Amino acid sequence: MTPTTFADSPQNSRYDVVIVGGAIYGSSVAWFLADNPDFDGSILVVERDPSYSACSTAHTNSCMRQQFSREINVRISQFAADFVKNFRQHLGNDPRVPTLPLQSYGYMYLADNEAFADVLRESQKVQASCGAGTRVMSAAEIKRDYPFYNVDDIIAGSHNLIDEGYFDGATLFDWWRRSAKEKGVEYLANEVIAIGRNATGTSVENVTLKSGDVISCGTLVNASGPRAILTSRMAGIEIPVEPRKRYTFIFDAEQPLDRDLPLTIDPSGVHMRTDGTYYLAGCPPDDDPAVDYDDFEQDHSIWENKVWPVIANRIPQFEAIKLKNSWAGHYAFNSFDQNAILGPHSSVENFIFVNGFSGHGLQQSPAMGRGISELITYGEYRTLDLTPFNYDRIEQNTPFNEKAII
Numbered sequence: 001m002t003p004t005t006f007a008d009s010p011q012n013s014r015y016d017v018v019i020v021g022g023a024i025y026g027s028s029v030a031w032f033l034a035d036n037p038d039f040d041g042s043i044l045v046v047e048r049d050p051s052y053s054a055c056s057t058a059h060t061n062s063c064m065r066q067q068f069s070r071e072i073n074v075r076i077s078q079f080a081a082d083f084v085k086n087f088r089q090h091l092g093n094d095p096r097v098p099t100l101p102l103q104s105y106g107y108m109y110l111a112d113n114e115a116f117a118d119v120l121r122e123s124q125k126v127q128a129s130c131g132a133g134t135r136v137m138s139a140a141e142i143k144r145d146y147p148f149y150n151v152d153d154i155i156a157g158s159h160n161l162i163d164e165g166y167f168d169g170a171t172l173f174d175w176w177r178r179s180a181k182e183k184g185v186e187y188l189a190n191e192v193i194a195i196g197r198n199a200t201g202t203s204v205e206n207v208t209l210k211s212g213d214v215i216s217c218g219t220l221v222n223a224s225g226p227r228a229i230l231t232s233r234m235a236g237i238e239i240p241v242e243p244r245k246r247y248t249f250i251f252d253a254e255q256p257l258d259r260d261l262p263l264t265i266d267p268s269g270v271h272m273r274t275d276g277t278y279y280l281a282g283c284p285p286d287d288d289p290a291v292d293y294d295d296f297e298q299d300h301s302i303w304e305n306k307v308w309p310v311i312a313n314r315i316p317q318f319e320a321i322k323l324k325n326s327w328a329g330h331y332a333f334n335s336f337d338q339n340a341i342l343g344p345h346s347s348v349e350n351f352i353f354v355n356g357f358s359g360h361g362l363q364q365s366p367a368m369g370r371g372i373s374e375l376i377t378y379g380e381y382r383t384l385d386l387t388p389f390n391y392d393r394i395e396q397n398t399p400f401n402e403k404a405i406i
Contacts, residue, residue, distance in 0.1 A: 005181070006050045006189035010209075014216035016041030017376060018207055020192050020231050021223035023047070023055040024173050024362055025354045028369025029221055029376075031176040034183035035092075039377045043184070044215065046207070048191040054296065055225055060329070061248060061280060062169035063263055063273070064363035065107045066132040066160055069123045069403035070339075073360075074130040075384055076367040081163035083366040084172065091179055100172065103165040105274060108142070108262035109158045109404075110151075110314075116267070117156040119403055124158055133162035148257050148315050149264075159262060166273070169362045195220065195234035203350050204235060219376055221352045226330040227293055228355040235348055239341055239394065241356040242290035244333040247302050247326070248282040250275060254320035261315075270310040271406055278324060281307050291330070298328045331359045337399035340368060342389040343375060352376065353391050359406055 017033060019026045022045040033039050049055065064084070066077045083090050087100040111117040120136055127134040136158050139151040145159075181187060194208035204220045224231040226243035256277075263273035272281040285302060303323065312319045334341060334356030341356040354372050357364060371386040381387065388400050 006047065006187050008189065009211065010044060010188055010190075010213055010215055011186060012042065012044075013214075014042075015044040015186075016218040017043045017221060018215060018217040018219070019043065019045045019221040019223050020207070021045075021047065021225060021227075022177070022187055023052060023223070023225055024169070024176075024365045025225070025369065026221070026223035027173060027176040027180060028365040029223060029354060029372045030185045031180040031183075032369045032373035033376060034180050034185050036373055036377055039373065041218070043180075043186065044217075045180075045185060045187045046190050046192055046209065047187060050189045054294070060169055060362045061282065062362060063107075063164075063166050064102070065164045065263070066127055066130070066162075067107050067109060067123065067134055067158060067164070067404055069119070069126060070388075070400070071126055071130060072384065072386070072388055073339075073364075073402060073404075074127050074132055076364050078130065078132070078163070079367040079370075079384065080363050080365070084167045085163075087172070087175075091175060094179075097175055098171060100168050102163060102167045103260075103274075104161055104163055105166075105260040106159050106161045106164045106262045108146075108264045110142075110154050110265065110267055111156045112153045112267040114155060120156060120158040123404060127160070132160060134158055134160040146259070146262070148261075148317055150314055150316060153267075165263065166275075172365075192231065192234070195231075197235060197348065201236070202347055204348060219350045219352060221354060221372065221376075223354050225355075226332045228332060228353075230293075232351075232353075235345075235351050237345055237348065237351065239353065239355060239391075240336040241332055241334055241341065243293055243295075243330040244284070244288055245291045245295065245328050246282060246284055246331055246359070247299065247307075247328050248280060249303050249307055249323060250278050250280055250325040251321045251323050252278050253318055254322075255317045257315070257317060264314070265406055266310055266314055268306070268310045270307055272311050272315075279318075279321075281311055283307055290333075293330075296328050296330075298326055300326070332356055332361065334358050336394060337401045338405045339400050339402045340364065340389045341391055341394065342368065342372065342386055343391055346392050346395055358402075
């Protein structure tokens with residue numbers, strides 16, 4: 001990721017919007033606010049780690065899909081596809097801005113039982129109603145289109161070759177930050193260590209920085225990724241977001257496939273896809289607890305005992321492969337319903353959430369950043385109605401579940 005110039009100290013003692021966290025969501029909200037001609041306020045982004053080396057954005061696999069079980073999640077990804085495919089236009093036709101190709105090899109969900117096959121069929125109906133190109137395939141159809149799969153245990157699959165696949169999320173992130181700064185957004189290398197509320201507790205008044213500076217703010221946005229609960233607790237708020245470790249492996253095949261490998265979600269939970277001239281695979285651990293915020297230790301036994309056996313069984317050509325690279329990153333995991341938590345707190349009204357994306361954050365960042373900027377500017381969502389993600393569902397114990405979580 002291209003370095004962003006960070007200020008050492010804030011230029012002002014008050015900002016209209018203070019965003020805690022400057023990775024993909026902090027930068028998305030900042031850019032959409034700064035790009036909106038109806039918003040003329042000041043914006044401060046506070047980032048504790050200017051290297052971004054440990055953030056979820058740095059460890060993303062950078063893909064998008066329309067295969068969700070909720071219509072609003074499909075619509076969100078459709079806007080992401082439009083934003084990526086028309087990236088330069090969305091950034092004002094700036095000739096410096098590169099084009100961002102979207103490699104639409106699609107996601108391939110595989111079902112080895114009728115219950116999950118029914119889930120795929122029901123989700124396909126939702127996706128089709130939104131205009132998505134998903135089709136449910138029999139095992140024979142999968143084998144016809146992708147002969148390298150072993151489908152002996154597969155009942156059905158779902159696949160979409162339109163606006164699903166890899167995109168360059170790092171460049172998207174770089175240009176949001178660069179453009180936001182050029183539009184007047186201030187990025188500060190510092191850390192919020194306290195949040196001050198008014199006497200009645202109904203509004204955030206200021207934040208205290210690790211440097212000792214106290215900054216007044218009109219609105220506070222929690223864009224802290226896996227550390228979201230640490231930020232919310234400073235305001236006396238609990239949210240069900242925690243860091244969950246996810247493992248990624250890059251490998252080379254002695255016998256490369258003769259066509260792109262869709263992002264394949266095996267019934268085991270292992271996923272794999274084409275990654276340039278190599279291939280990428282990943283999975284959650286079998287035991288999937290919250291982990292320490294600084295725990296990025298790789299577990300190579302997961303590769304030896306789970307990932308490699310699964311991918312070699314599913315694609316026999318992957319019996320002879322060589323591991324080239326690997327890493328562990330964190331999901332900002334919403335343990336309540338695996339969907340985003342957005343919008344204002346029920347009683348601390350100027351505390352805004354953009355948290356808990358549970359692994360599909362990068363692809364949702366254009367629509368969610370736009371939506372939060374609308375909420376701050378107009379007091380309402382004006383494009384996509386994102387109210388199903390509002391924080392109040394947490395307090396009311398009404399989950400908005402998403403079935404298609406990887």
